[in-house]
Amino acid sequence: MTKNIMIVGVGGQGTLLTSRIIGKTAMAMGLDVEISEVHGMAQRGGSVVTFVRFGEKVYEPVVEEGQADVIISFERLEALRYAHFLKKNGVLVVNDCRIEPMTVVIGAKQYPAEILEGLQKEHELYAIDGQSIAKELGNSKVLNSVVLGYAAKFIGFDKETWLDVVASTVPQKTVELNQKAFLEGYEAHK
Numbered sequence: 001m002t003k004n005i006m007i008v009g010v011g012g013q014g015t016l017l018t019s020r021i022i023g024k025t026a027m028a029m030g031l032d033v034e035i036s037e038v039h040g041m042a043q044r045g046g047s048v049v050t051f052v053r054f055g056e057k058v059y060e061p062v063v064e065e066g067q068a069d070v071i072i073s074f075e076r077l078e079a080l081r082y083a084h085f086l087k088k089n090g091v092l093v094v095n096d097c098r099i100e101p102m103t104v105v106i107g108a109k110q111y112p113a114e115i116l117e118g119l120q121k122e123h124e125l126y127a128i129d130g131q132s133i134a135k136e137l138g139n140s141k142v143l144n145s146v147v148l149g150y151a152a153k154f155i156g157f158d159k160e161t162w163l164d165v166v167a168s169t170v171p172q173k174t175v176e177l178n179q180k181a182f183l184e185g186y187e188a189h190k
Contacts, residue, residue, distance in 0.1 A: 149185025
């Protein structure tokens with residue numbers, strides 16, 4: 001059986017690194033893995049979408065609409081934008097933060113109100129304030145590790161494998177901080 005994970009966020013939030021960590025963790029467990037990255041306007045604060053599919057044998061990297069087992073969103077509006085990819089019994093993990101797109105910044109559009117409340121009516125949603133946890137750890141750049149730790153229990157695999165892969169994937173000088181961030185998210189999971 002193939003598991004489909006979708007990671008969405010805004011450029012600079014660590015979406016691509018998160019997908020690599022998930023893929024490498026699945027490979028460490030002996031599974032076949034396919035990863036696909038869609039960059040959009042990432043350098044300008046635009047959407048970044050990645051798909052990670054793993055199982056005994058995976059034939060294509062793209063997750064179709066309505067097929068994601070887990071969507072990890074690093075920002076509320078991105079969760080709203082891509083929630084239709086979630087399967088009926090899927091899980092939506094959202095970093096509860098607001099990053100206004102350029103259309104909102106210039107006043108052409110308004111940022112939607114009560115995004116999480118609306119999504120929760122239709123989906124199994126779990127929210128975490130990953131940004132606050134990352135700041136408490138002293139570096140907002142580990143946001144993705146916090147949110148990944150929170151989402152890890154929905155994805156599967158044991159904590160030690162996750163921590164080993166984090167250590168082998170992030171820059172060497174940040175290993176301890178990223179592992180701590182992962183554990184903070186992991187322990188925050190209800």
